[in-house]
Amino acid sequence: MSATTNHRDYLEAAKLWETDQISKSLRSERRAWIVAGFAGAIALMSVTAVALLTPLKTVEPFVVKVDHNTGESDVVTLLNQKTVGYNEVIDKYFLARYVNYREEFSDSTAFPNYQAVSVMSSQSVGSAYYNEIKPDNAKSPVRVYGKSGMVDVTVNSVVFMGTGVAQVRFTRRERMRDDDQWTETHWIATVSYSYVNPPTVEKARLVNPVGFRVTEYRLDPETVK
Numbered sequence: 001m002s003a004t005t006n007h008r009d010y011l012e013a014a015k016l017w018e019t020d021q022i023s024k025s026l027r028s029e030r031r032a033w034i035v036a037g038f039a040g041a042i043a044l045m046s047v048t049a050v051a052l053l054t055p056l057k058t059v060e061p062f063v064v065k066v067d068h069n070t071g072e073s074d075v076v077t078l079l080n081q082k083t084v085g086y087n088e089v090i091d092k093y094f095l096a097r098y099v100n101y102r103e104e105f106s107d108s109t110a111f112p113n114y115q116a117v118s119v120m121s122s123q124s125v126g127s128a129y130y131n132e133i134k135p136d137n138a139k140s141p142v143r144v145y146g147k148s149g150m151v152d153v154t155v156n157s158v159v160f161m162g163t164g165v166a167q168v169r170f171t172r173r174e175r176m177r178d179d180d181q182w183t184e185t186h187w188i189a190t191v192s193y194s195y196v197n198p199p200t201v202e203k204a205r206l207v208n209p210v211g212f213r214v215t216e217y218r219l220d221p222e223t224v225k
Contacts, residue, residue: 091166091193094120094212096155099168099189102129102217105141105151119204122215129217146177164215165192169222185221192216 101116114133118126135142145151152173160166168189173182191214198211 088160090210091160092158094208094210095158095166095168095191095193098191098212098214099155099170100153103151103170103172103187103189104153105145105149107145107147110142116207119199119208120212120214121217122213125214125217144176145174149177149179150175161190164194165190167191188220188222190216190218190220 098117098120101113101120104113110133114130117129121129131137133140133142137143141151154171154173156169156171158166158168168191170187170189172185172187174185175182193212193214196211196213198209199205
């Protein structure tokens with residue numbers, strides 16, 4: 001074999017090696033671009049997801065009012081604030097009215113209050129309430145307070161515990177018959193409620209036009225320092 005042939009074979013081998021190296025480099029560069037593009041797409045999707053979630057995270061300041069005498073707290077809100085919806089205001093109104101109808105007492109308002117509680121209560125709650133106030137019950141307000149006694153109720157706050165459940169905190173001031181002294185106590189009424197078809201009787205609709213209905217009612221004394 002001549003020197004010329006060896007030289008030509010060497011050049012051919014060198015060209016093949018160089019071509020192979022270039023091909024490998026191009027394939028490696030192509031893979032790098034594919035990986036970079038995939039990573040860029042993931043980063044873009046992540047940024048887009050964070051941008052879409054940002055409006056869902058909001059900070060809503062509120063003011064808590066604390067009574068220094070009783071220790072009771074309440075959230076102060078305005079009707080024009082977005083944090084208070086129209087339905088919530090309606091719920092609070094009827095919850096407060098129901099507690100007033102049910103817990104206050106005077107000889108002149110006893111029967112109208114009984115009618116209002118009956119219209120706003122389920123059958124089971126209304127029956128239990130009637131058993132409490134009927135005259136042959138020794139603890140009935142009619143027998144305890146008579147014609148001259150009185151119970152005055154002031155609702156302090158309404159706090160929602162979940163859908164259809166709320167706690168109504170109120171102050172109860174009572175004066176026994178033939179007594180000028182008032183006694184003050186604090187209570188919590190836990191009320192479960194819903195809305196049903198409004199009453200069909202006109203007189204009942206004047207008291208409960210939206211079909212507010214109390215399905216459970218529990219009363220507990222509130223311990224106040």
